[in-house]
Amino acid sequence: MQRRVLLVVHNVTSAGRLLDLVPLFHDDFRVQLLVTSTGSSAFQGGIQELFAELELPVLPWEQALSTPVDLAVSASFGGELAQIKGHLSVISHGVGYTKRLGKPGAGSREPGAGSREPGAGSREPGAGSREPGAGSREPTFGLSSEWLLDEGKPFVDGLVLSHPEQLERLARVCAPAVPAAVLAGDPCFDRMLAAVPYRERFRRALGVRRGQRLVVLNSTWNPEGLFGSGGGQDVLPGLLPRLAAELPADDYRLAAVLHPNIWYGHGPGQIRVWLDRARRAGLALIDPVRAWRQALLAADLVLGDFGAVSYYAAALDTPVLLAADGAGVLDPQAPLADFVRHAPRLDPLAPLRQQVEGALAGHRPDPAPAGFVTSEPARSAELLRRHFYTLLGLPEPAAPASLEPLPLLPHLPRQVTAPLRVRARVDGVDIVIERSTEHPYGADGDAHLAVHEDTRRPGDLDLADVITREGRPDDRRLGGPGPWTAEVLRRHPHCSAAVYVTGPDTCTVRVRRYGVFRVCASADADADPAAAASALYTWLARGGTVPAEGVVLRVRTAAGVHPFRVEADRPGYRAVAASQRSRSRAR
Numbered sequence: 001m002q003r004r005v006l007l008v009v010h011n012v013t014s015a016g017r018l019l020d021l022v023p024l025f026h027d028d029f030r031v032q033l034l035v036t037s038t039g040s041s042a043f044q045g046g047i048q049e050l051f052a053e054l055e056l057p058v059l060p061w062e063q064a065l066s067t068p069v070d071l072a073v074s075a076s077f078g079g080e081l082a083q084i085k086g087h088l089s090v091i092s093h094g095v096g097y098t099k100r101l102g103k104p105g106a107g108s109r110e111p112g113a114g115s116r117e118p119g120a121g122s123r124e125p126g127a128g129s130r131e132p133g134a135g136s137r138e139p140t141f142g143l144s145s146e147w148l149l150d151e152g153k154p155f156v157d158g159l160v161l162s163h164p165e166q167l168e169r170l171a172r173v174c175a176p177a178v179p180a181a182v183l184a185g186d187p188c189f190d191r192m193l194a195a196v197p198y199r200e201r202f203r204r205a206l207g208v209r210r211g212q213r214l215v216v217l218n219s220t221w222n223p224e225g226l227f228g229s230g231g232g233q234d235v236l237p238g239l240l241p242r243l244a245a246e247l248p249a250d251d252y253r254l255a256a257v258l259h260p261n262i263w264y265g266h267g268p269g270q271i272r273v274w275l276d277r278a279r280r281a282g283l284a285l286i287d288p289v290r291a292w293r294q295a296l297l298a299a300d301l302v303l304g305d306f307g308a309v310s311y312y313a314a315a316l317d318t319p320v321l322l323a324a325d326g327a328g329v330l331d332p333q334a335p336l337a338d339f340v341r342h343a344p345r346l347d348p349l350a351p352l353r354q355q356v357e358g359a360l361a362g363h364r365p366d367p368a369p370a371g372f373v374t375s376e377p378a379r380s381a382e383l384l385r386r387h388f389y390t391l392l393g394l395p396e397p398a399a400p401a402s403l404e405p406l407p408l409l410p411h412l413p414r415q416v417t418a419p420l421r422v423r424a425r426v427d428g429v430d431i432v433i434e435r436s437t438e439h440p441y442g443a444d445g446d447a448h449l450a451v452h453e454d455t456r457r458p459g460d461l462d463l464a465d466v467i468t469r470e471g472r473p474d475d476r477r478l479g480g481p482g483p484w485t486a487e488v489l490r491r492h493p494h495c496s497a498a499v500y501v502t503g504p505d506t507c508t509v510r511v512r513r514y515g516v517f518r519v520c521a522s523a524d525a526d527a528d529p530a531a532a533a534s535a536l537y538t539w540l541a542r543g544g545t546v547p548a549e550g551v552v553l554r555v556r557t558a559a560g561v562h563p564f565r566v567e568a569d570r571p572g573y574r575a576v577a578a579s580q581r582s583r584s585r586a587r
Contacts, residue, residue, distance in 0.1 A: 003070040003392045006034045006059070006086070011041040013221075013260040014075035014093045015050050016289045020187040021073060021091075022054075023404045024385045028397050032057075036064035038079025045264035046289075071391050077147050082155035087391040089158035090142070091384075095186070095308035095373055096166050097143035098334040140331040143170055148177040158387055162186040163375045169333055182387050185380030187403055189312060189373050192293050195406040196316070202298040206255060206284060207414040210526035211558030214253045215243070215356065216286075216299040220307025221259035224326045235323050235348050237274075244281035244418070245438035246352045250531050250557040253414060255284040255299075257292045257309060280456060281418040281437050294409050301360055306330060306340045314339060314369035319359045321346040335372035413504070414528075415470070417452040419460050424448075424538035431535035432556040446538050448496075450530070453488070461492055466537055468499040468530050481508035482516065482569070496541075499533040508569070509533045514540050516569035525562035527555055532564040 005025060009015045025031045036059045037047050051058050059067060061079065069086035075093040139146045143166065148154055154177045161167055161183055171178050195202075208214045219227035219236065227236045243254060256275070263271060268285075275283060286295045296302070296312060301319045304310035306326035314320050323346045330337040344359055346352075376383060385401040418437050425432040425445040432445065439447070451464035461467060467488050471478045478484045478500075485498035489512055501507040505521035507529040519532050535555045544551075550567035 003031050003394060004034060004068075004086070005031055005388075005392070006036060006064060006067075006069040006072040006084070007056075008064075008072055008074035008076075008079070008081070008084075009035060009037045009047060009050075010074070010076035010078040011043045011261065012046040012050060012264050012289055013043075014078075015047065016260065017075040017091060017093045017188060018073060019054075019289075020191065020403060021384065021388075024381060024388060024401055027399065030394060031392070034059055034064075034067075034069070036061055038081075040078040041076075043261045043265045045267060046260070050289075070393070071388060073388070077142055082150040087157040088155065089160060089182075089388065089391060090156050091160040092142065092162065092186075095189075095311045095336060096162055096334065097140055097169075098308070098330050098336045099141045100138040100329060100331055101141040139173065140169070140334070143173065143331075145174040145176070148174050148180075152176075154180050156180050157391055158182050160184050160384070160387070162189075162380075163335075163372055165335060165372060169331070182383075183375060184383035184387055185376035185378075186374040187380040187384060188293070189315065190378055190380045191403050191406050192297060192312065192316065193378060194403070195294070195297055198406075198408070199297050201408055202294040204411075205409040206253065206295065206298055206412050208253045208298060209250075209528070209558065211560035212251060212253050213300040213356075213360065214255060214295075214298050215247070215301045215303055216295055216313075217243075217254065217256045218302055218304035218307060218309040218313075219256075219258050219262065219324075220305055220309070220326075221261040221265075222305075222307075222326060222329060224305075224324055224329055225259075225307065226303075226305040226324045227258055227262055228324070239323065239348055239352075240275065240278040240283065241281070241437070242352055244278065244283070245436055247356065247436070248557075249282060249416060249420060249435045249437075250433065250528060251559070252356075253284070254278070254282060255286050255295055257286045257295055258288055259307065260288045263288045277418070280416070282414050282416040284412055284414070290407075291409050293406055297406075301356060303346060303356075306336065308336070310343075311336050311339055311369055312373065314343070314366065315373045317365050317370070319363035320344070321355065321359050323348060335368070339369055415452075417454045417456070419452075419455060419457075419464070420450045422448050422450050422466075422534045422538075424535060426539055426542045426544075429539075429544075429552065430554045430556060430561075431539055433531050433535050434557070435531060435534070446541070448534065448537065450499075450534055462494060464492065464495050466497045466499060466534055467492060467495050468501060468533070470501040473502045482510075485510035485516065497533065497537045499530055501529050501533075503529075505529060507533050509536055511537060511540055517546060518567050518569055520565050520567075522552065522563040522565060525555070525564060527557055527560075527562035527564075529564070531555060531557055532562070535564075536566055 007018045033056050035056045039061050065083050072084045072086055072088045074090050159180045161181055162185055167181050219225045228234050286292055299318050302313040303321050305324035310320050320343055322343045325340050381401040381403045389396045420435040421439045423434045423445040448465035450466040451460045453469040481500040484500050488498035497511045499507050499509050507519050509519055510516045532555050546566055546568055550565055552563050552565050555562045
């Protein structure tokens with residue numbers, strides 16, 4: 001006899017956790033999966049697209065409530081779950097149950113309500129109306145009688161917990177629900193643990209080069225989060241341009257993971273509009289459902305708040321700096337709250353580079369977060385499948401239970417179209433390069449301005465010393481490296497060099513009065529070829545010459561040495577210093 005399993009989606013946030021569970025039913029012809037959306041969340045964006053990807057039968061919520069099922073699985077408490085006709089199991093959509101939230105009204109409120117809303121008409125009952133600190137007087141979402149009892153009785157058949165400390169808190173506040181509790185680990189964290197060996201692949205997918213540090217900014221959905229309710233109290237809008245200015249572009253890669261309710265509540269397009277300046281300075285926006293775990297595994301530092309992602313980062317032994325602590329939002333007895341109380345803080349008004357470097361250098365391993373995320377590491381698939389099939393009344397499939405490996409992300413190369421101020425120091429064929437959107441105080445070396453052709457302000461091109469762009473060597477629209485570089489120098493008489501980046505390790509550079517050069521990274525180099533082009537430009541200006549057989553320049557950036565071979569574009573061409581050319585013309 002076939003069994004029906006209904007996946008109950010509240011919003012995209014909860015859907016992401018349910019997706020982790022689908023492989024537990026793979027290859028079982030006895031199980032028919034169905035999916036429904038409660039419609040109880042103000043944040044419905046992205047759900048239909050997700051359903052289309054799943055390609056499972058979709059039941060309208062009213063039909064789902066009237067259709068008998070053998071098992072319903074939800075990752076939230078939104079909607080009239082008590083009316084489902086069948087066994088009900090609820091899993092957490094965070095790192096355990098940590099947030100404070102009052103008694104639900106009409107089943108529509110969500111933890112963290114009050115963050116940026118897509119419009120006043122969509123604000124949920126009571127959202128944003130709590131006074132600071134009021135959360136400390138409210139019960140814990142999903143771990144209290146207000147959420148677990150219906151007419152004084154538990155309505156869940158399985159409350160999945162990841163650690164016994166959650167069971168202890170449950171026993172103190174809602175003893176009738178204890179018999180429904182199931183310790184079954186954390187499938188989200190287990191997928192990350194299984195993918196740890198592939199950290200370098202994820203870094204390369206995100207365009208992180210050797211020696212670069214990946215800083216992941218993360219915000220939960222809450223008015224007190226890093227990306228909060230807007231206005232003068234928001235930390236992130238003022239922080240992003242300063243990070244791009246103070247962290248050298250070749251030493252650091254920046255990425256942002258925003259809570260799905262932020263991402264889909266306003267729409268990915270709106271997020272890109274708000275963060276356009278940061279994206280032009282090199283910020284990568286990470287898909288908060290399909291890619292955030294890979295970004296977290298790739299990170300060298302997480303700059304976040306009191307959300308679950310910060311705690312997962314700490315559990316992976318990644319340094320964390322908190323820019324918002326969410327006082328009064330968390331259950332003070334939850335391990336996450338203890339972590340927030342003791343985690344290092346970011347001072348948004350103080351110099352940022354010193355704080356980032358200090359957090360990286362001063363990090364010490366702390367086993368506590370990993371210990372409290374799950375008491376059953378790498379066993380959630382086994383334990384959850386056993387729990388689900390017990391409720392289904394079916395023997396488990398013979399094959400071992402397993403979760404889907406985290407997929408390798410599409411390549412997301414870093415592209416900076418904001419003007420970069422470059423400092424270079426030349427010592428023979430060694431050139432130290434530092435590029436950023438602003439020059440930090442005290443920086444030394446020869447300075448020039450490098451501007452991407454796609455800059456937002458065309459007037460910057462008239463001020464640029466170096467103009468760059470990326471393109472295929474055979475791109476007929478641009479004419480290829482030779483014609484494009486010649487056109488740029490004709491069009492912009494102030495510009496001294498045009499750089500056509502043809503690949504991740506190569507570029508063609510035309511330097512006024514010096515000629516055209518091919519620049520190619522050596523096998524043991526891993527730096528932006530545009531940085532090598534700026535190094536070549538400075539080196540030539542300081543009297544360097546490129547012999548007929550070429551020369552290897554050692555570009556020093558990102559705490560490493562990156563050899564690039566430079567050759568004249570024409571066979572037998574010998575580039576000479578400007579002073580030599582001047583003397584020849586004088587004679």
